[in-house]
Amino acid sequence: MSRRLKDNLTSSYISAANKLNSKKARRKIVAYVESYDDVFFWRTVLGRFENDKVCFQVMLPTHELRLERGKKAVLMSALYDKVGEDMIACVDADYDYLIQGATETSRTILGSPYVFHTYAYSIENLQCYAPALHDVTVMATLVDNDIFDFEEYLRLYSQAVYPLFIWSILFYRTPYYGKFTITDFIHILDTGVFKLNNAEAIIEHLQRKVGQKIKTLQHKYPELKKEYQRVKESVRQLGVTPDNVYLYIQGHHVFNKVVAPMLQRVCERLIRERENEISEQSVHFTQRSNELSCYTNSITGVVDMLKKSTGYVDSEPFKRIQNDIQRFLSSIVR
Numbered sequence: 001m002s003r004r005l006k007d008n009l010t011s012s013y014i015s016a017a018n019k020l021n022s023k024k025a026r027r028k029i030v031a032y033v034e035s036y037d038d039v040f041f042w043r044t045v046l047g048r049f050e051n052d053k054v055c056f057q058v059m060l061p062t063h064e065l066r067l068e069r070g071k072k073a074v075l076m077s078a079l080y081d082k083v084g085e086d087m088i089a090c091v092d093a094d095y096d097y098l099i100q101g102a103t104e105t106s107r108t109i110l111g112s113p114y115v116f117h118t119y120a121y122s123i124e125n126l127q128c129y130a131p132a133l134h135d136v137t138v139m140a141t142l143v144d145n146d147i148f149d150f151e152e153y154l155r156l157y158s159q160a161v162y163p164l165f166i167w168s169i170l171f172y173r174t175p176y177y178g179k180f181t182i183t184d185f186i187h188i189l190d191t192g193v194f195k196l197n198n199a200e201a202i203i204e205h206l207q208r209k210v211g212q213k214i215k216t217l218q219h220k221y222p223e224l225k226k227e228y229q230r231v232k233e234s235v236r237q238l239g240v241t242p243d244n245v246y247l248y249i250q251g252h253h254v255f256n257k258v259v260a261p262m263l264q265r266v267c268e269r270l271i272r273e274r275e276n277e278i279s280e281q282s283v284h285f286t287q288r289s290n291e292l293s294c295y296t297n298s299i300t301g302v303v304d305m306l307k308k309s310t311g312y313v314d315s316e317p318f319k320r321i322q323n324d325i326q327r328f329l330s331s332i333v334r
Helices: 003-007 011-020 036-049 072-079 104-111 125-129 130-141 150-173 177-178 181-190 196-220 222-237 251-281 285-298 302-308 318-331
Strands: 027-033 054-059 088-093 114-119
Touching: 027 036, 036 054, 036 088, 036 125, 036 302, 036 318, 104 114, 114 318, 125 130, 125 251, 130 150, 130 251, 130 302, 150 177, 150 181, 150 196, 150 222, 150 251, 181 196, 196 222, 196 251, 251 302
Parallel strands: 027 054, 027 088, 088 114
Antiparallel strands: none
16 A cells, blocks of 8 residues: 555545445444453443444544554544544543643544543543442452442542542642642552451551541642632532542552552452352362362453443443533434
8 A cells, every 4th residue: 555545544544445435324423442451341331322324433543644652642643633523532530630731642533523522531531430349350250249338439439539639630730740749649649458358447548548638738739729729619610529539540550559459359368259159069079179170161360351341331321422522423323
């Protein structure tokens, strides 16, 4: 393929190719995403809108488009002259949704009809959607035993973090950012090793650390008191509450440091209990060995199940994404 043809692989090029198809053929819209992990998530979003008129192809940016992986690269390299009605970009919101246009990237994401974002910080946050976590443990262990209240834990975790989260958004929106970065914020949220019998103590320790940092910030920046209240009200209007902050904190931290370890401990307990049941119910050694082998070969890693879970389809951010896609399709498909 010639370089000239490669350079023309834009939304307008795909649009022209669509016109060459039979009138009975579906219109194809290419959706570019940031990473391989994003492909399945955005397929879950977009696949619900496919019909006899339109279909989507979800993929990473190609060499032909000379784009690099990563949200900013996708936006800055491709947005202005390539995406359009037949080529869209689907990205993690990060803080760009919550800071409401305070940076150029935020303005681009919120202002373009061809860029769609997660509302939650990232797809990892949505994969950690609390009401769906019990089902994840069932998928991983094949044991339907509710031994831990995931929703309550993440509600208490969110409430503990919420006041400092407002400070984080405040600093991110202003020239003060370097004084309290996202990295600084996440460092304070580190809860250490999760243990099922120590969940309450973990939350209490987190509350103390957050409280200490807030006192420091209030003492150091008394002039930001009114701005703090303004930011608090602003994010509330955007859907953030003290109960759901875990959806808006850095996704890798929530996934890797909070939810995955919690699920791992729960699944370890469930697997151990199921193996004990098999041992107790077996009549002889051969039966026990066969049953244990069958069970071991049937279970799956909890992290893999968490990444494949689609329980987030009931979450408010997911519904908002769907509304955005519906509006977009209504404007182009007639």
